[in-house]
Amino acid sequence: FVLNGTMLTLPAPDNLWRWKKHPEPVCKLCGKRNATFKHIIAKCPWVIHQEMSEFDRVEHRYKWRHNCVLNAIRRAVQSKLQASNKLARHTLPELARNPVLFVKPDGVSGAATGAAAAAVKSAAGGGPKDKGLLSLARDWSADFDLPELHVPPAQPYRFPPEVAITESRPDCFIISRKERICIAVELTAGTEDNAAQQHQRKLDRNERDLLPGLDPGWRFHFFAVEVGCRGFLSTSLAHALYKLGFSHAEVSRVKSQCAYIARLCSYLIWTNCHRKDFHPSRLGVHDGAESL
Secondary structure (H helix, E strand, O other), rough: OOOHHHHHHOOOHHHHHHHHOOOOOOOOOOOOOOOOOOHHHHHOHHHHHHHHHOOOOOOHHHHHHHHHHHHHHHHHHHHHHHHHHHOOOOOOOOHHHOOOOOOOOOHHHHHHHHHHHHHHHHOOOEOEEEEOOOHHHHOEEEEOHHHHEEEEEEOOOOOOOEOOOOOOOOOOEEEOOOOOOEEEEEEEOOEEEEEHHHHHHHHHHHHHHHHHOOOOOEEEEEEEEOOOOOOOOHHHHHHHHHHHHOHHHHHHHHOOOOOHHHHHHHHHHOOOOOOOOOOOOOOOOOOOOOOO
C-alpha cells in the first residue's frame, strides 16, 4: 500500500481514467472527477467540511487518523511522565537548575568542572534516565485534545489559563505547576507535501496566538511535530522526544508506533473511500506490529 501510494500506482480515479478502466471515474464522496490518491487520503472537501455534521461525529476520518497518532504519542508521554515523577526529588533544586562551578587554582579546570557537574547531577537525582526537560520537575501532568478523554461530565479540553490567556488549542500540553513549566505540542498528520512549510506555519501560529498572552512567570516550550499519512516521519518528532528526555530506544519505539498507526489509518481510509458511513474506532498499537 505504502509503495503504491508513493509511486501513485493505486487505482485512484485519475489512474482508472488514465488506464481506460472507467469511463467516468469520480471521488465517491464529493464527486470530483479524476480525483488523485492524495485527494482521497487527505484532501477530500466532503470529508473536511461535511462528514462531521452529516453524521453527527466528533471527528472526520482525517482527524481520526490524526487523533490515533496523537493517542500513540499520549501513551508514550504519560508513561514517561509517570517514570519521571517517581524519581527521587531534587535535593539541591536551585543548584541543579543553575549550577555554580568553581575552577581550582591549580589549573585543572576541565576535570574540576566535570566532577562538579557530575556531583550536581547526582545530587539532583539525575542520571542517564533523568535528562531533558522532564528532569526539571517531579509533578508533571498532561492533557491531550482527544474527544474520548473529555466526554461529559469530564471538563472540556483547554489550554491552562494560568499559563496563557488564549483561544489556541495545541494538541497537548505537559505542565509542572510547582516549577511553572509548560510544554505544548502541535501534531500534523496529513500528506508529506511541504512538511517544512507546515512546520513553520505551526510555529508562526504559536508565536501569533499563544506567546502574546503568556504569563512571564512561566517557562514555555513549544514543539510542532509532523507524521506523514503514509508513515514517513520528519525529524521534528524525534527532536521533540529527545528534548523531553526520551532515550534513543524510546524514541525509536515511539517513531515506529506512530508510523505504523498513520499507515494503518490511511489504509483503512483508502479501502473505505467509497463509504460515507465510515465509523472507525480508536486504533491502538503494540510492539512488533508489522508494517503495511
